[in-house]
Amino acid sequence: MLFRILNNLTLEHFLKKTNFYIVIVAMFFLILIVRLVYLEIFAYEKYKLLSENNRIRIVDIKADRGLIKDRNSKNIVVNAPNYNLYVIKEDSVDIDVLLQDLSSVIKLNVSAAQKRVDGMFIYEPALLYRGLSFQEVSFLFEHINDFPGIKIEVDTVRCYLDGEVYSHVVGYMGEVLVEDVLGGGYAAGDLKGQNGIEKVYEDKLRGQNGARQVEVNNFGLLNKILSEKPSISGETIQLSIDFDLQSFAHNLMKGKKGAIVVLDIRTNEVILLYSGPTYDLNSFIPYISNEEWEKLANNGDNPLMNRVIEGGYPPGSVFKVLMALAGLQEGKITPEKTFYCNGSMTYGSFKYKCWKKYGHGKIDLRRALVESCDVYFYDLGLLLGIDLISSYATKLGFGQITGIDLPNEKAGLFPSRKWKKKAYKLSWYPGETIITSIGQGYIITTPLQVAVFFSTIFNGGNLYQPKVVKSYTQNGEYISLQDKLIDTVEISDRNRDFLLSAMSDAVNSLHGTGFRARVKNILVGGKTGTSQVVSLDKVEKYEDGKIPEKLRDHSWFASVFPADNPRYVLVTMIEHGGSGGRSASSITGAIVNKMVDLGYVNRK
């Protein structure tokens, strides 16, 4: 029976137990009371004192940020000491007066400073000014008693071997946002990588802050260190970038807009990654002023954009390499296959022109690549159809990010029937296949995508993720980044060798479009490309060489060398550089020469 009344004997036992229980509870409560008596009455004075100035505080010990080295272990980013001015409101006598006084000594924006002070927790130091000069530091230290509540702390800022050469790779630092403070374990005023390697490898570079438990005196000044947890410095990052080569490219690209990228086919390491115009990383040290930031962000030449991975351009004739590869692999053509070029091709009611007004005549694949005949590829395009072209392009990395360890990479675009239906609700026209065949129309690629595409062809068909970081340290030991295979494409050795020899002819033969990229004793294979910015008839009225810069075509040159034993891929893209045979290929020639000097390639 679940519910029952206890008999008298049991009830008495129950009551006895209950009373005993009350006694036990009372005893426990008594212990608690005794403890409160001790804390609040006997030790009152001690705790009152501790609480009054909140004398026991935790102070962060900032960890040193990790260094960044280039591939030859040259330190390209290190840390430099920097003096910052903080104020603790609770330690100051009158915060408004203090800020006024300070503004007469240093260039302090009082209203911005006030806002920062208001945003702090009690006894949390507010960062007022970054980068005090030595004069200011010594003045403030001499007159420290006139400024109760201030604190001068050394922290570190980045110090660059060169502020402009590798801005887009390394990226700038900036102050953390509120979200980082609330959820990311940062303190207000901390610096954090905002772009480039500094951003992607923030967690490795950042290190772990230590802490110090201190007792302070009435003025908030350090009295005694009670305990300390040391900080752990950030890891060192070694880039695959070559600083010397990068500097050389920087000089070459002065006054030009565009991108250069060199990719090592065997290691998938990016040795050179340059985007012009560049910006000065030093303008972010110790912090960037609003005016300067506005100037950078609103600059029409867009110096903040990393054109290698963020710039989207039609690849132009560089794309013909993919067309040739697809045609050969699919068995639609052989190298001996000829088409007839009379300067244009008529399809439907449209006339598609070749760049050579009077035509190439009867032409085979090799000559079509060497002389960049458009009509040949129009025909080939129609033979392949958009579906095959699109599937090859996608397999070779077009229309998707390469996955390089840099932020803000753009995927570009490669069109297909499905895409057009979705984007325009229209079906695909054969005419669009024709212009796609010479790398125009809807296609948007980044220079890095072209480099990865070339690398994939010449490494035997493996699409790898490129990287700018070679290795990083972990507990003092260097750990190399693993290669990441994304996809494989079947490419026969015969077809690869044919493309190589056709491309080296494009540079080295009499009629080759890329003759400006010739380098003494080094066999360079390459393909020029010209991507139209506006349609041909708009620029036809101008004489050659007098076309306004904005309307000039983008100039491409994608190359591989040494052509007899492919090791490096170099892609150059010059915005509004005119035809690819001109500016891009001559820059390519200069870079290859420099790489020979630096010992990357041996002259025969």
Add this chain to the structure above:
Amino acid sequence: MLIGNKYNFRHFDITLFILTILLMCTGVFVIYSASYNHKTGVSEYYYMKQIYWIIAGLFTFLFFSLLNYKRLVNFAYLFYLLGVILLLFVLIKGQIGMGAQRWINIADFRLQPSEFFKIAWILVIAVQFSDFDCNKLGFVQILKKSSVLVIPFILIFLQPDLGTATIFLATWAIALLFRGIKKITFILLLVISLIAVPSIWFQLKDYQKDRVLTFLNPEKDPFGAGYHIIQSKIAIGSGGFFGKGFLSGTQSHLNFLPEKHTDFVFSVLNEEFGFFGGMLLILLFFTLLIRILQIASIAREITGQMICIAVASICFFQFFVNAAMTVGMMPVVGIPMPFISYGGSSLITFTSMLGIVNSIALNRFKNPGDL
């Protein structure tokens, strides 16, 4: 006699009701102060939410008062089963909060099944120990009775919520001690638990180990949990006899005390109202416990009596552990103070339990079998 008189409001336990309200109101004051922002001059929304919960809590108190507790006792194991299912559910699908899975989100509410399971738990305890007599329990009997403890304990332990798991274990242990254990068995159990402790230790998450170690030696980690204990002690000690005054606590308004509206309410109370305030709260709780135990004595039906013992135990254990933690006598475990700490699930659970106790008082003159 009063048998047949379905709801006799003369026996409504007004003392219990008033004590509940007093405790909950104290809670609102402390929560208001704990989440008060001196910069803006307003308190965060917590106290308003707590007021809504109190209103809901009063309704649950009345609801359970009017419901004959025997109906609940009859379904004790059903509630137990439902509770276990909820605990399983939260373990599998629950929201991850503070490194532990403790909540289920329903609409905008975050329900904590381990809180509600406490209601089922006191009912199960009552049924298990309704065989109360003068004989003491032997080892086998204890083992048999303890089988119901295993599943919920493991489920909550895995969340991992060590604090709440101990609550279930502790109330069980208190009920067991109340029931009476043979001397030899007691010694045997003691030895077993001494062996069990190390094996549980290896199951603990690092942060839990840290907390226990920190308690044993606060100097070990003066930056994390140890720092909180130090700050909590400073807050309480600097309160003195009468405290610093409402909203005038300095320590508790700093960023030093974590979860000050849940785990560290006792520190805030002591800093602002001093020893006087702390004593008042201790007395309030003591009176509440005595009142519950008195109802246990005057009730004439054993499941009702055992429910009272269980409810008193859970209130006592949570209050004591929470307070002892803030004064540095126990490790920092996330056990809220009943009625005072912020949190809807906890408040509703405790008002329900006191409602059941009130129902025991209301129905105490009925025949055992009458519903």
